[in-house]
Amino acid sequence: MLNIADTLHLWCREARPFALATVVDVRGSAPLPAGTSVAVDEDGTAVGSISGGCVEGAVYELCRQVLRDGGAPQRAWFGYSDDDAFAVGLTCGGELDVLVQRVDPAAQPHLATAFEEVLRGRPAAVAQVVDGPDGLVGRALCVLGYVDAAHGTLDDEEVDRAVTAQAGALLRAGRTARVEVGGDADTCPEKLSVLVHVHASRPRMLIFGAVDFAAALSRMGHFLGYRVTVCDARPVFATAARFPEADEVVIDWPHRYLERAEVDGRTAICVLTHDAKFDIPLLRLALDLPVGYVGAMGSRRTHDERLRLLSEAGVPEAQLARLRSPIGLDLGARTPEETALSITAEIISYANHATGLPLSDGTGPIHEPLIRRQARPE
Template identity: 65%
Template sequence: MLNIADTLHTWCREQRPFALATITAVTGSAPLPIGTSLAVDDTGHVVGSISGGCVEAAAYDLCRQILDEKGGARQERFGYSDDDAFAVGLTCGGELDVLIQHIAPDVHPHLDRALNAAVEGRPTAVAQVIDGPAPLLGSLMSLDADGHPVGDSIADPRTNAVITDRTRAQLRTGRTARIPLSGSTDTCPEELTVLVHVAAPAPRMLIFGAVDFAAALTQAGRFLGYHVTVCDARPVFATTIRFPHADEVVVDWPHRYLERTTVDARTAVCVLTHDPKFDIPLLKRALRMPVGYVGAMGSRRTHHTRVGLLRDAGLPEDQLAQLRSPIGLDLGARTPEETAISITAEIIAHTHGATGRPLAHGHGAIHPPPRPAFATGPGEDGGEPIS
């Protein structure tokens, strides 16, 4: 639902009822991820999309039915039928599970606060019951930036505590996810599944080395939605004029800046200096931090020498294995712009646990189930950001 937070916030502020259709599960190929929503207000105005066009008309009709009923929630599945050319489904061959529910802003005032936080770029999370006992289906709980529940609870205190704890953990990772909660008389009596919608600040891309390759990478990083920082110890090179696409340019020794800045499991660290006096102190720290990606530029000979120096500095093999070097995928890149695409392509593949191979050479679903967190290794538990 947070993909259309601006419009939903307006409707809540105007106390306008609406029906919300949300993707709760994806099987096989589908164009949009879980948590994506389409909404219809009481005048018939529609916003958002759940399939890129394949099932929008059917979802719209179901939303209008929910609005006419003035309440309730229902689950629907949209697939593809080879037997019926006119069946509503996904032409890509995948399947979508969709929850359609009625939202009355006066019943869920906390939702307006969560939507407002999302619009303003502040962290927030909304837990939505997408499977379980009928009375709980579609129930909502919001958490603020500090992870504190806002507004109504969903179920009994033990279930609420479990939902709050899991939602808080997901808020730290900055990722929307399905969370099954099995019934337990001690912790969570209700057996249900919640979809945790998360809005978080843009992930960070830290580029070390104010070189031409960094200029191209800042532009590619901004295009992908990263908050991009360029850091270099040389003030003559680290200027905003040279890096107009960077969100910030910092003059400092790379390892010293990394020690004092904030990183989390979504942070990408790109080391482009290929100079040992900068690289080694920086990588010693970066590889011990819960960041999502660490890559370093240089030839294979440079990489071999660099790894030896890091090993001599005491880094264990499991930390050394997190280093992506030489940085980027093998695209035959030559120019700074091509290299930026090579690097960002590797970051995307690493984020989603993908192979980086051509799709034409693969088999099975194009979009496998998402991984629960950005990183493998030290950051995969979605732990607290560090400073």
Template identity: 60%
Template sequence: MLDIAAALADWCAQGRAFAVATVTAVSGSAPRRQGAALAVDRDGEAVGSVSGGCVEGAVYELCRRSLADGRTVRERFGHSGEDAFAAGLTCGGEIDVLVQPVLPGDPGAAVPAGALAAAAAGETAALARVVDGPGAPPGAALLVRPGGPVTGTLGGERLDGAAAAAARALLDAGRTGTVTVGADGGRCGEPLTLLVECSVPPPRMLVFGAVDFAAAMVRAGRFLGHRVTVCDARPVFATAARFPEADEVVAQWPHRYLERTRTDSRTAVVVLTHDPKFDVPLLERALRMPLAYVGAMGSRRTHDQRLERLRAAGLTGTELARLHSPIGLDLGALTPEETALSVAAEIVARRRGGTGLPLSRTTGPLHHDPPPPAPESVLPPVPAPAPAPPSV
């Protein structure tokens, strides 16, 4: 439910009763992933989606029924080829859905409401809810914060501790998924399945080079949900007036800014300067950091010359293989907007494990699991102050 936290937090603040259906498991090809949610209030207003349209009507009715009787229910939707009028996923996959009422004044609603408020505020938190298993009712929930207290209970101190530890492990990776713990809080008890939904700050995109392509890249990054920073060593170009849609504009040497700013395994670095005095020191550091994506603009000749300089700086073949250059997928892009689209597509393909090929030329499920997360994020040590940027 945290993927529609902004809307549901408003509903909670207004005292509106609603039921929310959340995808807890996905098998085969399905349009939405774990954590996707659809909510319906007493007036019939709906927000969100669990299937992209295939089973929305049936899930909507489940939410209405849950609101009427106050019960939490589970339902599975699969391929409906045997009955053309049955609710099912025409794509051939299966989804499991947990439908839970959130009612004002109900003590059980306090934990989901708290999680929704935290997610809507951009805070780091995890909501762990019972999906299946003995000893705890479906929908029983814990709100887990990094290094903070746990709110709610699943029915016992040992079970709460085991569930909180499992939720923090997913929270550290910034992933939503299911985990299994022993119903007695140990390793050998009957299995209890939990859905852990994680709310983490948006991933960062660092765009280096306040050039004409940067404004389009900012818009593409924002569209993908990134917090976008534009950095350039030339103050006359690195201005908020030139990049009003950026979350931050920094006039600083690129490599110095990268050393000082916080990054993690979801951060994308986009280098548009194609000037060796900026590119090489920056890429020398970026390619040694656990980042999601590092790409650099330039012709193939520029790329070859850049690789020579980076090898001379001591980078290994493994480190150089992480560089996406020339940047972007081959879309035949000409304009800044088309180029930004090609770069954004490459970032998504890298994040989700896609091939970048037309789907008409691939086989297997259209929707598949992403690759495992990269290593833990790091905050590089703060170096000595940098020299002043060059004048223009």
């Protein structure tokens, strides 16, 4: 639903009831991920998309019906159809599970607050019950910022506590996901399936080394939505004029800056200096941090020497294995722009536990769920 937060915020402020159709599960290859929504108000105005056009007409009619009839939320399933090119189905071969519900903003005022936080660029999560007891399906509570405090309620203190904890964890990870909650006496007796819609602060890309490759990488990082920092100890090179698309340019020794930088599991650290006096103290610290990616530029000979020096500095083998070096995927890159593409492609592949191989060489769904990828043996 956060894909249409701007319109939903307006409708909530106006206390305008609307029908909300949300993709709650995706199987196989589908155009848009779980959490994507379409909304329709009582005037018939529609906003959003859940399939890139394949099933929008059928979803629109379901929304109109739910608004007209009221009552309990409805479920709809859309799968592949090849019998009729105009039949309701997904020509991409995937399957969508869609929850359609009526939302009365006056009954859930915390939703307007969550949408406002999203529009201000602040972290927020909306935990929407998509399976469970009839009275709870479609209900939602919100977590604002990185504090595990609920806004709204599911009318049960234990359920609220369990859902809030899951929503807070996913918000800190920056990931929208469906989770199972409850079903036991120690947490909450009601078993619920909850889709947590997450809007997190921008992930960070920390680029060390104010070189030409860093200029291209900062542009690519900005394009991908990262908050980009370029750091170098040499003031003649570390200037805002050389890196206009970086969010900040820092003049400092790299390891000293990293010691005070805020990082999380989505942070990408790219070391482009290939100078041991900068690299070794920096990588020794970086490999011990809970970040998502650490890569370092240099030849294979430089990499071997770097591993030797890091090992002598006491970095354990398990941490050395995290280092992506030489940095980037093998794309035959030569120019700074091609190299930046190679690096960011590896960051995306590494974050998604993907192979980085051509899709044409593989089989099966191209949008394999992340949880399944993580479960595969190395």
